[in-house]
Amino acid sequence: MKACMTRRTAGAIALALIIALPGIAGAQQEALLQDDYAITGGTVVTVSGRTIPNGTVLIQDGIITAVGTDVSIPTGVERIDASGMYVYPGLIDAGTGLGLQEAGGMAGPVDNFELGPYNPHIEAYIGVDQNSEILGCQRVGGFTTVVTGLNGRGEPIPGYDSLINLWGWTPQAMAVEKRIGLRVNWAGNRAEELKAYFLEARAYAARAEMAERGEISDFAWDIRMDGLMPVVRGELPVIFEANGDDDIKEAVEFAEELDLRYMIRGGRDSWKITDFLVEHDVKLLFSGIHASPGRDEPYDIHYATPALLNEAGVDFAIYSGGVANVFSLTYEAGMAVAFGLPMEKALRCLTLDAARILGVDDRLGSIDEGKIANLLITTGNPVEYTSQVHTMFIRGEKVPWDDKFNRLLRRFRGRAGEILP
């Protein structure tokens, strides 16, 4: 990420020098400087550590380069006054279908499944419409980064989920991780079949290595096996979707048996098996705080599940599983707070804990030097129902507030005259 930016900077400077036309060079320099900001005067909630009143966050080349009260701001860096406001890390939703569906109810704009049961070579970010109106509107709620994925039609392996920023000129530029994990929809009755498939991939991986060393000459490349290889080698995690308590246990045992890196998503009944989850060090992405309770369940069980997981010491974050209303995830987090989850943990579920479970906390999830500059300037904690996001930075770029919600607001709010009879 940083290397990429540096290359871009170097390239642009070189270009400016070579062309040596003052006008063009000036324009290039200006474009570059737009990436550098100093946010001053706000209360900086780093999430990873302290909260800094009247703090400064310095953003250079898309990266946070300094945080604190004693930050020297280089000349040419644009200052953004955040006094009276708060600075938070951008929110992360660890499971959505964003960019893959523009509107429901029709086949055309829905692009969230592939045919066939096993598609371990499919990558979600490829199909993300970077100009999706749906996607842009999630920024209004404070979301800068999401996992998106084909949700399949319940097929065992719908493909790789991708971690994307919600701003960028191409899906490639948006992608933080093109393969954040391979989605597997757990179904107990297909466990044997799935196991055989993974073992086949393991054998394939072994043969691929032998072929590389020149030990065999009849190695046949296979796109699906190739897709599965990083998973059976333990380089990338599997994201098992499992909701019933037995399903979750089976998926965990499956992963342990095959020695896979993994996490569980869904987790509807996770509250019933917190001891098991702690004992097995399960990383859990929980969804469905707003789901209606099942028959014979306490009325507030899904509201209270995050609190129960937290008290038991389960390692978890939350996600929406949504498309158009991903931004409602802050309200789900808020409901968990009303039913016992500490506010601090609720915020971490949408920032640092989500990043850590996804394995990207070296780059995202808090306001620390060296991290990607995904930041919010807000009126308060974004988990609080009434907080408003005023300004957003993604990879250090100040995102234009021109999403569909705000465009239509501007167009119709002040409407007057030409009133119908």
Add this chain to the structure above:
Amino acid sequence: MTAKRVKVRSVLTVLVLAIFVAATWALPALAQDLFIRGGTVITITSGDLSDTDVLIRDGKIVEIGQNLEAPEGVRVIDARGRFVMPGILDDHSHMGVDRGINEGSRSVVPEVSIADVIKHDDPAFLTALAGGITTIHTMHGSANSIGGQNEVIKLKWGRPWEELVFPDAPVTLKLALGENVRRSSSDDPTRYPRSRSGVAEVMRESFQQARNYMEAWEVYQAEKAAWDRANRRTRGFAPLPPRRDLQLEVLAGVLKGTTIIRCHAYRADEMAMIMEVCKEFDIPPGVFEHALDGYKIAPELARNGWGTSVFADSWGYKIEAYEAIPYKMLIHYEHGVRTSINSDSAERVRRLYQEAARGVKYGGIPENECLKMITINSAMNLGIEERVGSIEIGKDGDIAIFSHYPLHTAARCEMTIIDGEIYFDRSETDVAATWVIDPDGGQDKQ
């Protein structure tokens, strides 16, 4: 001996009678008295009152004030440190409807009534109560141009059906426009109308028939009155009344202004159409359900006096919903369009206060105005604002008690009271405890 036996028998009779009277009359009356002590009372219509008591007698609010005396024998609820607001209304719901949400055979079916298919012990009522809901407007779906009569009910879980019905609430009639009515999700729609233009003409035709029907009755009544007054020997046969028509009777109620139109509408052009048709027939303004694009014609809605009942921020689930913005409440509020926030869902109804908070998030609508959208505005949309929707002397004792200000993130409903009776009490349940939604185990969730 005989005399004594008679006496015993009469004593027994009196005793049985007394028990009967106590069971059927005296006990419920007692239960409808409550004294709610010391909460911050969110009246909705006249500000927030701190450390204030509310006295409910016979199911009605009779006193609001500081340091009141709790009458002897009246149960006292300690609300100190808590927030006491009017019971929340959901004025667009389908809860309790046990199938039959749409009579889809024909496009015009005003004669059908949702009251005929309500399962009054729907377990969803319980989870709604746990979110502070006391009154819902449970409705037909949106498959029909004119879809039938809806029902306003109080969520008196466990009581007989007759007690749930909101007494004397105006009749409301569901109309619908757009993709659902046109059966656009069907590959081969066979039912007229198929177009928005067709829907408009179905409305016109229906109201014209109703007008003709009313006129036929007026003519008959005049002839009948003349015949009654006429000479008995020379007046001949009595005039025949028009054939009674159950559909047109309902539509006549709309023309007379006694029945409120509740019209499912997403797009602005559809709302403009209905406003035009209603003007042609002198039909008073009703309420647009969802009104997702209402913000685009807020001046027209305000000027014509139409109310709206909206989703706070649901959008994008189909093309009709592609321009719904969460700032719609703000624009309605600024233009003076009466707006309520509804759930339309047995899930979302449990947290309507959280939906209302979005009005603050999206554009900074004042907090009390947001709360109006789930209380008094909803009541006005249903024509029952004299009875519910605020905490005022004389109104029904419908109360929701929250742990924090209801738009605050930590807010949790602690108690829900209808007509002075407690229907939900969180202190009798606990996180992951035993208060299950389906104590009888016999009801299916929708």
